[in-house]
Amino acid sequence: xxxxxxxxxLSQTLKDIAGKGTxxxxxxxxxxxxxxxxxxxxxxxxQVVTDFINQIxxxxxxxxxxxxxxxxEMVVKIVNEQLVSILGEEQASLNLKDNGLTTMMMVxxxxxxxxxxxxxxxxxxxxxQDKKVLLVAADMQRLAAVEQLQILGQQVGVEVFSLESGKPxxxxxxxxxxxxxxxxxxxxxxxxxxxxxxxxxxxxxxTLEKILSPKEILLTVDAMVxxxxxxxxxxxxxxxxxxxxxxxxxxxxxRGGGILSVRHVTDVPVKFVGTGEKxxxxxxxxxxxxxxxxxxxxxxxxxxxxxxxxxxxxxxxxSAKRMMDGTFTLDxxxxxxxxxxxxGPLSGIMKMLxxxxxxxxxxxxxxxxxxxxxxxxxxxxxxxxxxxxNAPNTIRASRRSRIAKGSGTTPTDVNRLLKQYxxxxxxxxxxxxxxx
Numbered sequence: 001x002x003x004x005x006x007x008x009x010l011s012q013t014l015k016d017i018a019g020k021g022t023x024x025x026x027x028x029x030x031x032x033x034x035x036x037x038x039x040x041x042x043x044x045x046x047q048v049v050t051d052f053i054n055q056i057x058x059x060x061x062x063x064x065x066x067x068x069x070x071x072x073e074m075v076v077k078i079v080n081e082q083l084v085s086i087l088g089e090e091q092a093s094l095n096l097k098d099n100g101l102t103t104m105m106m107v108x109x110x111x112x113x114x115x116x117x118x119x120x121x122x123x124x125x126x127x128x129q130d131k132k133v134l135l136v137a138a139d140m141q142r143l144a145a146v147e148q149l150q151i152l153g154q155q156v157g158v159e160v161f162s163l164e165s166g167k168p169x170x171x172x173x174x175x176x177x178x179x180x181x182x183x184x185x186x187x188x189x190x191x192x193x194x195x196x197x198x199x200x201x202x203x204x205x206x207t208l209e210k211i212l213s214p215k216e217i218l219l220t221v222d223a224m225v226x227x228x229x230x231x232x233x234x235x236x237x238x239x240x241x242x243x244x245x246x247x248x249x250x251x252x253x254x255r256g257g258g259i260l261s262v263r264h265v266t267d268v269p270v271k272f273v274g275t276g277e278k279x280x281x282x283x284x285x286x287x288x289x290x291x292x293x294x295x296x297x298x299x300x301x302x303x304x305x306x307x308x309x310x311x312x313x314x315x316x317x318x319s320a321k322r323m324m325d326g327t328f329t330l331d332x333x334x335x336x337x338x339x340x341x342x343x344g345p346l347s348g349i350m351k352m353l354x355x356x357x358x359x360x361x362x363x364x365x366x367x368x369x370x371x372x373x374x375x376x377x378x379x380x381x382x383x384x385x386x387x388x389x390n391a392p393n394t395i396r397a398s399r400r401s402r403i404a405k406g407s408g409t410t411p412t413d414v415n416r417l418l419k420q421y422x423x424x425x426x427x428x429x430x431x432x433x434x435x436x
Contacts, residue, residue, distance in 0.1 A: 133186045215243075218246050
């Protein structure tokens with residue numbers, strides 16, 4: 001996940017400063033030096049590193065901090081505020097018309113995930129903002145680009161407009177007429193890319209911008225390219241009226257320096273991030289939430305939003321109520337595990353909890369191990385009879401052997417699951433009594 005290394009370094013640095021009784025010029029300098037190293041290691045743009053450190057130095061050595069009851073907490077607050085400032089202060093929403101057709105362009109280099117991102121954003125607009133969206137296949141350069149968009153359009157339930165041949169200008173003009181006559185709310189145009197920025201590509205995009213007069217021009221950039229995000233964004237901004245960025249592979253780069261740098265250097269905000277390959281794995285970019293994650297303080301709001309979107313809340317609440325009453329069964333345990341599984345990899349969930357990243361590291365469990373454990377648990381419970389799931393205390397040695405055989409596990413694994421269930425039940429009873 002983006003910023004993973006930076007989170008680790010900054011958390012340790014701020015923990016060290018928190019251990020000091022008072023702040024002195026010496027330990028402040030040590031902290032700033034560590035913060036600088038952490039940012040450079042995360043591949044943050046040099047200009048951003050300098051501005052960030054200078055601003056923290058000004059704020060952190062001020063009278064307000066020195067006279068504070070807890071100076072180290074004030075330093076964390078200042079670092080957090082500066083991160084939010086660099087990332088863009090507040091969430092940059094899409095520019096959509098209240099009435100009539102809103103035209104949008106997706107631009108970017110070849111291989112940056114532009115076509116997939118177009119489909120993801122179309123799905124977001126359809127499902128989250130209740131818009132009637134038309135995807136337009138205007139990439140006439142890359143082989144199978146039109147076909148790829150048509151397949152993705154089917155997956156997300158969005159209509160795709162395309163022509164078998166012709167220039168991109170002809171495609172968008174015909175698409176515009178079609179969108180207006182069929183009362184679409186948004187027309188999202190997937191344009192051609194190149195392996196690098198060149199005049200031919202830019203001329204084509206400038207022509208399309210003149211025809212469309214788009215409310216949004218979103219640039220797709222790959223988080224894995226690091227600082228080069230800034231160079232790509234700068235090049236496109238010189239030719240087009242860029243309104244925002246869609247960052248792909250946000251889940252695949254541990255540094256995240258480009259994302260941290262781009263708004264500060266180019267003044268182009270990040271609007272969306274792609275967090276996986278599935279069509280629903282896209283998030284709005286909230287600077288304050290990202291800053292909180294970077295400092296290891298979690299992101300509870302995003303976790304709640306994801307839970308509301310992906311979990312069967314009703315089923316989860318029923319089993320949770322039985323858990324609190326101390327009457328829950330292995331079926332309830334399975335429901336809770338499956339609901340958590342819908343939320344994605346365990347590491348992603350843990351990072352949204354305050355201190356969760358460190359907890360995950362201390363537990364020494366990776367995503368593959370937790371996935372395997374989840375599969376084994378599910379297989380064991382599903383290999384039990386209805387009676388056994390409702391009354392696990394009836395499971396004796398012969399039954400354990402049968403369950404193990406049916407689930408491809410061992411009797412020891414079944415024993416471990418039953419102990420885990422008993423422990424969970426005891427904890428729930430205790431919690432229930434405390435709450436009463």
